[in-house]
Amino acid sequence: MAALERMPALEVLDFQDALPLSPGAGTSDSLPDRLIDLAQLAYLAIASTVPECVNLVRRISIPASTRIYLSCSGTEATGNDFSGIMKIISNPRGASYHAEDNVGMPERKTIRVLHVQHEAPVSLVVHGWTNPLLPSEAHVRTTMPDIQLNLSWHYSPQTKVDVIATTICKAIPIAHLRSLRLSHVTGITKRTWTNTFGFLPKLHSVHIAGESARTFIAALREEVSMEAQVSPGGMLGVKRPGLRRRRSAVPAVNFPHLKSLTIEDASFEEHAPVSNPFDNLQNCLMERSERKADIQELHLRECSHLYEENVDRLREIVAEVDWDEVEQGFSDDESVYGYDDMGGYIFGGYNYEYSLRLPMFRCR
Incomplete structure (x- = not known):
């Protein structure tokens, strides 16, 4: 992590089975001590186990334009749970980002x-x-x-x-x-x-x-049913006085x-x-x-x-x-x-x- 902090202009980051966790360490739901902003990153490639991948992606912030390659193998502990690594895609600003910290929604x-x-x-x-x-x-x-994404897991019935x-x-x-x-x-x-x-x-x-x-x-x-369809912009169920509901053009x-x-x-x-x-x-x-x-x-x-x-x-x-x-x-x-x-x-x-x-x- 210290090495990454010294390379803010990094454009390509490629880790291949090179993210060992320290003995007894594991992924935690708590926020990391610091978030490394890789604002110039164009390509991120990680091949490792799920815990090791999660340990990295939760500590970095990348642009929404970054191309992402993740090859992650589940362990007996993680099973088929890949939710931790998906945060880098659903919210590339990192695990510590909160909407109230900035105006508007995070780039996705x-x-x-x-x-x-x-x-x-x-x-x-x-x-x-x-x-x-x-x-x-x-x-x-x-x-x-x-x-x-190349995802693999331990087989279970x-x-x-x-x-x-x-x-x-x-x-x-x-x-x-x-x-x-x-x-x-x-x-x-x-x-x-x-x-x-x-x-x-x-x-x-x-x-x-x-x-x-x-x-x-x-x-x-x-x-x-027409009531089940979701209105654009999250306006489902919102009534405006003086406006008549038009018949939807959506089948x-x-x-x-x-x-x-x-x-x-x-x-x-x-x-x-x-x-x-x-x-x-x-x-x-x-x-x-x-x-x-x-x-x-x-x-x-x-x-x-x-x-x-x-x-x-x-x-x-x-x-x-x-x-x-x-x-x-x-x-x-x-x-x-x-x-x-x-x-x-x-x-x-x-x-x-x-x-x-x-x-x-x-x-x-």
């Missing part, structure tokens, strides 16, 4: 594109970008993320991946999220979909891979502004407890059209038990249906997620390995 990242990938069985990869998708990046992001994923997503500033991609995050319920993402006002593109596509379709079908559905939906690696096979999965999708699309919340683009990738006549029925409802024409069950081919021949990590088939040519401090 504005994440507009979010990818979440479950790496079975005990790890989660999260990428977030502050800038929206380019037309050339309609479905897969190829640029360097502003936030990259009580571990619920969906709980970990949604807790992380809620800690990330996603109020202005436009594009969401969740890959093979199992166990997400309809209620989790609606409570975490259902009311986001700018979300127009969703890509779901895996079995959670079924519960997402159920969330899309659910009708929402009474979850994900009201969703226009593009991609379903990947999902099964449309009928089996208990889910019956008629294709009919559920077709009815969902029809119902949203009737409620003036049309899905305008539907992309179907590597889905099983989906046939040409099914897709033809969907084309009668959706303006643009893009299907890969795969008429088969699940593929045994290896996934594109993993490691390439050069040892770089690949997320969704794209390698995010990069180098920054900035003054940096690296400690290993």
Whole structure:
């Protein structure tokens, strides 16, 4: 910490398993004695255990523009709790910042594109970008993320991946999220979909891979009462004398502004407890059209038990249906997620390995 205090103009900080805690030390809820302001930091990279990561991030203050890479492994004590490290993202000014100390709210990242990938069985990869998708990046992001989290934990039968994923997503500033991609995050319920993402006002593109596509379709079908919708600016329930309430232009559905939906690696096979999965999708699309919340683009990738006549029925409802024409069950081919021949990590088939040519401090 003393070394960091002598480098206020630091632009890159890279710690790789170099944050040992002193014997008997641990993370504490009490505020640190001092907060180190790294006002020029452009890139922060930390790879360590959760307690060691927390011990550092709670002691530093960084700009909201700083790119963040955190690779954190849980211990037996921390389990699957990553809330301590998320504070550097939800409040980059540090753990000791209080709103009353300054005028206005603290600077925060504005994440507009979010990818979440479950790496079975005990790890989660999260990428977030502050800038929206380019037309050339309609479905897969190829640029360097502003936030990259590689989280792993000790396996336990009580571990619920969906709980970990949604807790992380809620800690990330996603109020202005436009594009969401969740890959093979199992166990997400309809209620989790609606409570975490259902009311986001700018979300127009969703890509779901895996079995959670079924519960997402159920969330899309659910009708929402007008009273349940959150008013802009926190004005819900506030009455102004002399003003008449206008009918909301927002459709009474979850994900009201969703226009593009991609379903990947999902099964449309009928089996208990889910019956008629294709009919559920077709009815969902029809119902949203009737409620003036049309899905305008539907992309179907590597889905099983989906046939040409099914897709033809969907084309009668959706303006643009893009299907890969795969008429088969699940593929045994290896996934594109993993490691390439050069040892770089690949997320969704794209390698995010990069180098920054900035003054940096690296400690290993």
